[in-house]
């Protein structure tokens with residue numbers, strides 16, 4: 001990345017640099033996800049993943065509300081608003097957070113132990129809290145850019161859904177609704193987020209911050225799985241089951 005550029009990258013170069021920031025380091029390549037998608041995870045490891053990822057899921061609307069609170073552009077807030085209700089729902093029993101709680105129940109976790117964060121690992125908590133803090137403190141177009149990681153693996157959910165159905169039949173199908181909902185929603189979200197990023201990261205500094213934001217986001221997703229892999233490796237220290 002050349003320094004001291006007088007003018008912003010053109011759209012093609014900016015997109016290429018955004019993609020380059022994440023293609024090699026997105027968490028679809030993490031050994032924990034590779035083990036998940038090849039049926040190698042134990043019940044304890046899957047329960048650990050579900051309970052810890054819930055902490056990420058419940059903080060997504062908090063992160064998105066932070067972006068909204070920093071954004072002075074009405075047209076952008078209108079486009080971003082659905083991300084909150086996608087997760088919070090508009091009434092009891094709806095939304096992505098509720099769907100993830102049903103996934104937890106399908107694995108045998110209780111709603112209580114999923115909600116009360118007793119299983120949240122220090123590395124997961126720090127990574128997720130760093131993401132929320134990032135959204136609160138960075139320019140809103142840069143925080144929008146950090147959400148684009150789902151661009152890097154458009155088939156992530158399809159692969160995961162197929163792996164759960166094939167290798168983990170002890171998890172009933174009704175628990176997988178969240179993954180099914182993300183099959184289309186993730187693609188729509190990342191396409192819209194990319195349009196906003198290209199439009200509003202329109203200076204040299206904002207473009208370079210957007211690229212760094214994607215690297216930061218890939219690192220935090222990777223760190224979450226590192227923590228889970230260490231905590232739930234096979235052996236007596238597993239805390240589930």
Ligand code: AHQ
Pocket residue numbers: 060146147148149150156182221
């Ligand atoms: O379920 C996920 C989700 O709703 C989002 C929103 C988006 C963001 O705003 O950062 N990213 C994201 C992600 C979700 N699921 C992850 C997965 O692997 O299940 C992927 C994750 C992401 O790439 O950040």
